[in-house]
Amino acid sequence: MNDTSTVRRLATRAAEATPPPVVARVGGLGDRAIAWLFIAPTIVLLLAINIFPLIWTIYLSFTNFRANRPNAAVEWLGTRWYTSILTDPDIWAAMQVTARFVVATIVIQTVLGFLLAVLIDKKFRGHGFWTTLILLPMMLSPAVVGNFWTFLFQPQIGLFNYAVSFVTGLPPSSFQMLGDVSLAPWAIAIVDTWMWTPYVMLICLAGLRSIPDYIYEAAEVDRASKWRQFWSITLPMALPFIMLAVLFRGIENFKMFDMVNLLTGGGPGSTTEVASISLKREAFEKWRTGYSSAFAIILFVTVFGLANIYVKALNRVKQR
Amino acid sequence: MAAGISTAHSVVEPSPLVRRIAGAVVILYALITIVPLIWIGLTSLKSPPDSISYPPKILFEPTLEGYCNLFTTRSRQTAEYLQGLPAASGRCEEIARQRSMVVVGASNFVPRFWNSVIIAFGSTFCAVTLGTLAAYGFSRFKVPLKDDLLFFILSTRMMPPIAVAIPIFLMYRELGLSDTKLGMILLYTSVNVSLAVWLLKGFIDEIPREYEEAAMIDGYSRLQAFVKVVLPQATTGIAATAIFCLIFAWNEYAFAVLLTSGTAQTAPPFIPIIIGEGGQDWPAVAAATTLFLIPIVAFTILLRKHLLRGITFGAVRK
Amino acid sequence: MTTRPDPIPGAADGDPAPRRRIFRRGPWENAATGLIALGVIMLMQPFSIELYSWSFATTLAGTVMFIVVSKFPE
Numbered sequence: 001m002n003d004t005s006t007v008r009r010l011a012t013r014a015a016e017a018t019p020p021p022v023v024a025r026v027g028g029l030g031d032r033a034i035a036w037l038f039i040a041p042t043i044v045l046l047l048a049i050n051i052f053p054l055i056w057t058i059y060l061s062f063t064n065f066r067a068n069r070p071n072a073a074v075e076w077l078g079t080r081w082y083t084s085i086l087t088d089p090d091i092w093a094a095m096q097v098t099a100r101f102v103v104a105t106i107v108i109q110t111v112l113g114f115l116l117a118v119l120i121d122k123k124f125r126g127h128g129f130w131t132t133l134i135l136l137p138m139m140l141s142p143a144v145v146g147n148f149w150t151f152l153f154q155p156q157i158g159l160f161n162y163a164v165s166f167v168t169g170l171p172p173s174s175f176q177m178l179g180d181v182s183l184a185p186w187a188i189a190i191v192d193t194w195m196w197t198p199y200v201m202l203i204c205l206a207g208l209r210s211i212p213d214y215i216y217e218a219a220e221v222d223r224a225s226k227w228r229q230f231w232s233i234t235l236p237m238a239l240p241f242i243m244l245a246v247l248f249r250g251i252e253n254f255k256m257f258d259m260v261n262l263l264t265g266g267g268p269g270s271t272t273e274v275a276s277i278s279l280k281r282e283a284f285e286k287w288r289t290g291y292s293s294a295f296a297i298i299l300f301v302t303v304f305g306l307a308n309i310y311v312k313a314l315n316r317v318k319q320r
Numbered sequence: 321m322a323a324g325i326s327t328a329h330s331v332v333e334p335s336p337l338v339r340r341i342a343g344a345v346v347i348l349y350a351l352i353t354i355v356p357l358i359w360i361g362l363t364s365l366k367s368p369p370d371s372i373s374y375p376p377k378i379l380f381e382p383t384l385e386g387y388c389n390l391f392t393t394r395s396r397q398t399a400e401y402l403q404g405l406p407a408a409s410g411r412c413e414e415i416a417r418q419r420s421m422v423v424v425g426a427s428n429f430v431p432r433f434w435n436s437v438i439i440a441f442g443s444t445f446c447a448v449t450l451g452t453l454a455a456y457g458f459s460r461f462k463v464p465l466k467d468d469l470l471f472f473i474l475s476t477r478m479m480p481p482i483a484v485a486i487p488i489f490l491m492y493r494e495l496g497l498s499d500t501k502l503g504m505i506l507l508y509t510s511v512n513v514s515l516a517v518w519l520l521k522g523f524i525d526e527i528p529r530e531y532e533e534a535a536m537i538d539g540y541s542r543l544q545a546f547v548k549v550v551l552p553q554a555t556t557g558i559a560a561t562a563i564f565c566l567i568f569a570w571n572e573y574a575f576a577v578l579l580t581s582g583t584a585q586t587a588p589p590f591i592p593i594i595i596g597e598g599g600q601d602w603p604a605v606a607a608a609t610t611l612f613l614i615p616i617v618a619f620t621i622l623l624r625k626h627l628l629r630g631i632t633f634g635a636v637r638k
Numbered sequence: 639m640t641t642r643p644d645p646i647p648g649a650a651d652g653d654p655a656p657r658r659r660i661f662r663r664g665p666w667e668n669a670a671t672g673l674i675a676l677g678v679i680m681l682m683q684p685f686s687i688e689l690y691s692w693s694f695a696t697t698l699a700g701t702v703m704f705i706v707v708s709k710f711p712e
């Protein structure tokens with residue numbers, strides 16, 4: 001009780017003591033001050049939680065620091081880790097695993113997503129409801145749902161194997177989606193496709209709906225065939241949107257971790273060891289902090305470069 | 321827009337046949353898509369033997385065993401010991417007795433779930449508060465290097481989580497924030513604030529400046545105009561943004577698995593390590609997954625009109 | 639970078655003439671984009687480890703160029 005009144009009294013006094021020009025500037029005209037007052041907290045937070053650690057990582061990437069031996073003497077190694085990562089065939093192999101995963105998922109998801117968008121754009125009855133259903137997987141946790149997919153992929157009892165054997169006639173225990181060297185990458189691609197096709201579909205749908213009707217009407221008047229219309233109107237005009245989806249999925253899958261970690265953990269062997277999994281092994285299992293910092297910086301610069309292109313694509317779409 | 325209210329095609333209207341075929345294909349895809357989700361729900365109601373039967377059972381006698389196993393820890397006892405016990409009190413004890421076990425306590429699931437709730441709501445609140453202020457600043461004022469700042473904010477979200485986790489791990493160890501809820505809230509806030517700024521900037525850009533200018537002519541200060549004119553107008557946008565942040569924090573796995581192990585562990589790293597006797601207890605995992613997914617499904621349905629905005633950082637609005 | 643579809647272009651962003659600037663910046667930005675894309679392809683291609691070794695330098699150069707080029711006044 002007493003406290004509040006004291007605070008209030010102090011507040012009044014402080015308000016009285018504040019010179020009027022300052023009040024006017026903060027409260028009324030000082031837009032510049034307000035702008036900074038509003039933006040600064042966000043920037044400070046990001047500097048503390050993102051940029052400071054980033055600079056620290058850059059520093060560590062030039063040293064032999066190990067997180068499990070914090071008291072050992074830290075030695076400056078220059079660019080040795082970078083040279084060793086960029087000549088290491090194993091890391092190169094991990095990059096290729098990542099590349100195959102990224103390319104396969106992007107191709108499948110773009111084709112499937114675009115086709116679905118074209119079909120949904122026909123506005124059949126109840127398309128709103130079915131669209132919402134299709135969109136569900138995209139919002140779910142890749143880790144929690146990916147974990148459940150390991151159950152669906154079980155050789156004998158799994159629903160996925162059962163469904164495949166139902167369609168193809170193969171015995172359901174004859175193939176192991178997660179244990180087989182040639183199937184494991186596809187298992188991950190299947191879950192990723194299930195999850196993220198809706199994402200591509202939604203953006204493609206926006207692209208299709210951004211095409212004004214009069215262009216099609218004009219094409220009808222010119223007696224352009226539907227096939228012609230698709231190739232010379234629909235596809236080119238939806239292309240910026242498709243690019244946006246492809247770039248974002250590319251970036252996301254380049255740094256894919258959750259699902260792979262839970263479905264295969266990089267195995268069998270190292271057939272699904274994507275870059276993030278290698279990085280996790282180096283950083284949090286072998287504790288080679290300096291080495292993994294250099295690796296992290298290489299991945300980071302790649303993603304940062306792609307993010308530049310992504311924002312460019314974003315602005316191109318925005319201008320429509 | 322997801323509901324699809326847009327201008328009707330006139331001469332380009334698809335024929336009824338085309339429409340019907342399109343509908344059939346999309347519905348088929350949608351049904352295939354939700355099969356795994358339905359399977360999660362069904363498995364959560366199966367007994368462990370039913371869950372691993374071949375062929376997979378669609379018809380079965382539903383039981384709450386999965387949920388019971390999720391919430392309790394049990395220990396196996398000898399038949400003589402079980403004979404000597406008084407009659408089982410409660411459904412879970414009964415189910416445990418049938419498997420010659422007794423319930424010995426609560427499992428870690430509830431605390432982990434609560435961690436998820438606290439961290440998700442805490443970080444969402446912080447991110448949306450910071451994001452609203454920053455978005456207003458970027459939307460209404462001349463800010464030097466505005467585009468660079470906005471790009472910088474967005475790029476922080478794109479960083480690979482494992483790359484960020486290395487220095488955060490070291491930093492939190494120095495600061496004593498390892499495995500604390502505060503640490504996770506700070507981290508998720510910093511990841512979510514970028515989405516919040518971009519999304520909310522889009523929403524605030526759509527509120528005509530004239531509203532505030534009129535209010536300011538009426539004698540409101542800039543701050544008052546912000547609170548009394550802009551905020552009420554932006555409610556929908558703020559709510560949609562909050563749901564997006566909430567879903568992200570709720571779903572996040574990479575940071576959680578690397579940076580938390582006990583007191584601050586959230587549900588996503590916990591659910592995969594639920595094990596029963598002799599391997600994974602799939603009904604219990606499915607029960608946890610069901611409880612974990614229900615809020616997201618509900619939120620997704622609420623959010624369906626704003627999904628497109630959310631996934632493109634506010635760039636695509638139609 | 640963010641040119642909003644304002645009724646008065648650039649009025650809010652403090653850009654004196656965004657249209658002209660974008661056109662001038664365009665080719666440079668495209669070159670930087672190409673360099674980044676090349677670097678990413680070099681990083682992930684399965685053909686030559688030599689190219690892989692130079693990928694990081696290429697991506698870094700492209701990214702730095704992109705940042706510099708986005709500051710081009712016209």
